[in-house]
Amino acid sequence: MLILPDLNRLRVFYHIFAEQSLVAASKTLNITPSAVSQHLKKLESEIGTALFIRQHKRLVPTPEAEKLLAIIKPFFHDLEVGLRAINQSRETPAGRLRVGAPLVFGKTYFPGMFASFRIMYPQVTFVLKLGDPAVLLGMLGDGLLDFALVDIFLSQRQFSADLRMYRMEPVVDEELILACSRNYYEHVLGGDCSFASLVSREFISYYSNDLALKSWFGDHFGKSSARLNIVMTVDNVDAVLSGIEHGLGMGIIPSHLVHDAMQKGSIVPVTTTSTEIINRISLVQLKGKQPSLTEKTFLSFYKKMMQQDAVVEKFSRIVDNEKV
Amino acid sequence: MLILPDLNRLRVFYHIFAEQSLVAASKTLNITPSAVSQHLKKLESEIGTALFIRQHKRLVPTPEAEKLLAIIKPFFHDLEVGLRAINQSRETPAGRLRVGAPLVFGKTYFPGMFASFRIMYPQVTFVLKLGDPAVLLGMLGDGLLDFALVDIFLSQRQFSADLRMYRMEPVVDEELILACSRNYYEHVLGGDCSFASLVSREFISYYSNDLALKSWFGDHFGKSSARLNIVMTVDNVDAVLSGIEHGLGMGIIPSHLVHDAMQKGSIVPVTTTSTEIINRISLVQLKGKQPSLTEKTFLSFYKKMMQQDAVVEKFSRIVDNEKV
DNA sequence: TTCAGAGAGTAAGTTTTGCTAATCCTTCCG
DNA sequence: CGGAAGGATTAGCAAAACTTACTCTCTGAA
Numbered sequence: 052m053l054i055l056p057d058l059n060r061l062r063v064f065y066h067i068f069a070e071q072s073l074v075a076a077s078k079t080l081n082i083t084p085s086a087v088s089q090h091l092k093k094l095e096s097e098i099g100t101a102l103f104i105r106q107h108k109r110l111v112p113t114p115e116a117e118k119l120l121a122i123i124k125p126f127f128h129d130l131e132v133g134l135r136a137i138n139q140s141r142e143t144p145a146g147r148l149r150v151g152a153p154l155v156f157g158k159t160y161f162p163g164m165f166a167s168f169r170i171m172y173p174q175v176t177f178v179l180k181l182g183d184p185a186v187l188l189g190m191l192g193d194g195l196l197d198f199a200l201v202d203i204f205l206s207q208r209q210f211s212a213d214l215r216m217y218r219m220e221p222v223v224d225e226e227l228i229l230a231c232s233r234n235y236y237e238h239v240l241g242g243d244c245s246f247a248s249l250v251s252r253e254f255i256s257y258y259s260n261d262l263a264l265k266s267w268f269g270d271h272f273g274k275s276s277a278r279l280n281i282v283m284t285v286d287n288v289d290a291v292l293s294g295i296e297h298g299l300g301m302g303i304i305p306s307h308l309v310h311d312a313m314q315k316g317s318i319v320p321v322t323t324t325s326t327e328i329i330n331r332i333s334l335v336q337l338k339g340k341q342p343s344l345t346e347k348t349f350l351s352f353y354k355k356m357m358q359q360d361a362v363v364e365k366f367s368r369i370v371d372n373e374k375v
Numbered sequence: 376m377l378i379l380p381d382l383n384r385l386r387v388f389y390h391i392f393a394e395q396s397l398v399a400a401s402k403t404l405n406i407t408p409s410a411v412s413q414h415l416k417k418l419e420s421e422i423g424t425a426l427f428i429r430q431h432k433r434l435v436p437t438p439e440a441e442k443l444l445a446i447i448k449p450f451f452h453d454l455e456v457g458l459r460a461i462n463q464s465r466e467t468p469a470g471r472l473r474v475g476a477p478l479v480f481g482k483t484y485f486p487g488m489f490a491s492f493r494i495m496y497p498q499v500t501f502v503l504k505l506g507d508p509a510v511l512l513g514m515l516g517d518g519l520l521d522f523a524l525v526d527i528f529l530s531q532r533q534f535s536a537d538l539r540m541y542r543m544e545p546v547v548d549e550e551l552i553l554a555c556s557r558n559y560y561e562h563v564l565g566g567d568c569s570f571a572s573l574v575s576r577e578f579i580s581y582y583s584n585d586l587a588l589k590s591w592f593g594d595h596f597g598k599s600s601a602r603l604n605i606v607m608t609v610d611n612v613d614a615v616l617s618g619i620e621h622g623l624g625m626g627i628i629p630s631h632l633v634h635d636a637m638q639k640g641s642i643v644p645v646t647t648t649s650t651e652i653i654n655r656i657s658l659v660q661l662k663g664k665q666p667s668l669t670e671k672t673f674l675s676f677y678k679k680m681m682q683q684d685a686v687v688e689k690f691s692r693i694v695d696n697e698k699v
Numbered sequence: 700t701t702c703a704g705a706g707a708g709t710a711a712g713t714t715t716t717g718c719t720a721a722t723c724c725t726t727c728c729g
Numbered sequence: 730c731g732g733a734a735g736g737a738t739t740a741g742c743a744a745a746a747c748t749t750a751c752t753c754t755c756t757g758a759a
Contacts, residue, residue: 055454058382074735086718088737100461104518104663106540107726108735111518113664114471115461122457126450130379133446137424137439147438194428194435216430339428340437383746398706410747412708431755432706 056097061123063090064102068120071110144345145174151187151199152179155288155305156225156332160357168352175345191337192216197346198336218336223357225330226306229267229321235298236319244321250276253300255283255291263303270328305330384418385447387411388426392444395434468669469498475511475523476503479612479632480549480656484681492676499669515661516540521670522660542660547681549654550630553591553645559622560643568645574600577624579607579615587627594652629654 066076067087077084095102102116112120140146152161157179165177180187180196187199200222231240240248246268256264256279268275282300285291291302292309301321312318334350336342342350390400391411401408419426426440436444464470476485481503489501504511504520511523524546555564564572570592580588580603592599606624609615615626616633625645636642658674660666666674 055386055451055458058386062379062382072735073737082717083719084736085720085738089717092737098458098461099465101664104661105736106516106661106663110736111516111661111663113518114473114521114667118457118461122450122453126446126453127379129446129450133442134379134422137422137442141423149438192430192435194437197438337428337430337435339430339435340425343438396706397708406746407748408707409709409749413746416708429707434707 056094060090060094060097061119062127063087064094064116065120065123065127067091067103067110068112068116071112073110141344143174144172144348146343146345147176147178148345148349149178149180149196151190151196151201152181153184153200153202153332154181155308156200156202157181159308164353164356167356168349171352172345172348175349188217188335191335194337198334198342198350200332201335202330202332216338218338220334220336221331222334222354223332225332226327227263227267227303227330228306228309228327229264229301230295230304230309230313230318231301231321232296232298233316233319235295235300236321239298240321244323246272246274249301249321250279252280253282254279255285255294255300255302256281257284257286257291257303266328267303271323271325380418380421384414384421385443386451387414388418388440389444389447389451391415391427391434392436392440395436397434465668467498468496468672470667470669471500471502472669472673473502473504473520475514475520475525476505477508477524477526477656478505479629480524480526481505483632488677488680491680492673495676496669496672499673512541512659515659518661522658522666522674524656525659526654526656540662542662544658544660545655546658546678547656549656550651551587551591551627551654552630552633552651553588553625554619554628554633554637554642555625555645556620556622557640557643559619559624560645563622564645568647570596570598573625573645574603576604577606578603579609579618579624579626580605581608581610581615581627590652591627595647595649 063076063080066079067073070076070079073084073087073091077087080087091102098115098119100115101113102119103110103112136145150157150161152158158181161177161179165179169175180190180199182190184201184203187196187201190196191199202225203219236242239252250268254264264279264281265275280300283290283294285294288304288308292304294300295302295304295318296312306313306320306327309318313320387400387404390403391397394400394403397408397411397415401411404411415426422439422443424439425437426443427434427436460469474481474485476482482505485501485503489503493499504514504523506514508525508527511520511525514520515523526549527543560566563576574592578588588603588605589599604624607614607618609618612628612632616628618624619626619628619642620636630637630644630651633642637644
């Protein structure tokens, strides 16, 4: 393998070439001509080629020098521009923000949020990764995400990852309800929301876990059935919702998603004397990493937006972060 | 202006990123992990951004690190390839050879010469600059040509350049003759080649100098006329030749160019008892520059070819370079 | 649980290097 | 001619870069 020369000498060479003079280069580099001369000499011996023909008082670049310059000149330019961009993003939000979120929550709220944010900061672009908490936390740990929103509740036991490396901050508490269609409620349940009535009916579950259903029963009745009649299993809230609407059975749904449908009466929540269970969505960041300006700006924007969102406000509880 | 970081640290960073480990990087760099750690720390402080999140035993690159890598990775690749190419051209001829030559001489002999050479060394490409000695020497001095063939005779007084900076080596002696068409010779001159006969006739001259004609008269009669009847002035040997063929008058022509025409008898040389004047074509190189392998290989090829060239052999004298 | 191993970071000491100052050489130019 | 100006060289010193030795923390095996 070829040994690369001392890269700092390349910068010296660059200036010698640009100025076609050792003395001139020494002035822009703020060193003595002697030092420049030594740099050039060593660089030439390192790459084994004369770079300039010493012509009395003049330096005439060789073809090799021109070739070398053609390589390093764009690099210096790119490097300077790139570093400038990196530095600038400390003054004004810019660059790419990589966000992780649960599937439904993410696809419901983030695209519009991104659009609003980009009106104020058009230099910011987004990468939205929707997925399971386990996946998102893994990506966060690998530096592939800047931050993630994760619903710890639904899948607390799914990942064995070490939670110590993350900084968690509750953001919103999503209310999870068991719901069915009006028709199902009236004609199948007959309005009977007792444990005995419910366990014999049809349910729609999530593929990745059936903890949601079990948790709901645990929360509302202090017990669950070992064997619920699960008529559809799918890992997509839209599909669950559609199943509910078509009278397939009952399913666990974040209440804020069916706000309008419940107002109209087409979807009915199954209620007991207990309060509804809460799916706590937390903002997760890597402990060692201090957030960039872009990240901090977006997050404060995000929290402000969430507080103004009517649906979220009514059907979920925004956690007061100031007290955490 | 932004101050660029120490470039050698970028190489260290590159390896840290590539290996995602200080220890691994330290092994490929043949320094201790401690040194690598110090490099990274200083680089981060220089560019003002954390490049890795320290994760227990793991290093997780930040977005800034990825951005930086995107800049320097192609550079290192280009640099290595470029340096390899430069080094390789020391083992086998390759690259671009920039050749200067007098217009006629160059366009007559070089294209074919280049083609032959490229059969053996297809990696060599050529730039042929045709022009006046003054121009060629200037370009040579500016490093824009690798070497040049120059006819010093015709324009010795035209350039005030310092000849000390050049290394000159006679290559061929071109015989310059005064010629006219057979028709002109028989019906205008009537075969009379005396001084009195000639000075009253028509001549074709070169724009850039009329030294050629003056020299011819000086060489053949020891004197010249202050006022020759120059009926056409043009800086193109083909045009001069055409003028001669059309009976415009007499002109100075390299004898090897009209070899065939003289054999046929369509063009006739004006001869006296004196020998013809010689236009010495010399290979000129910059004194300080030692020729590359490509250059040396081509030049030895060139000299060999010239010796085999029948026309050149007959009508010009190849200078024996071994004795120079 | 304990203990060895591995990776990263830190401090201090040593070696290497890069830089300057002084000098020389050559060319350029008034 | 002689001073100015550019480049090369050398010696010596100051500033790095590197190493050694040690700490801290986590990991994985016993």
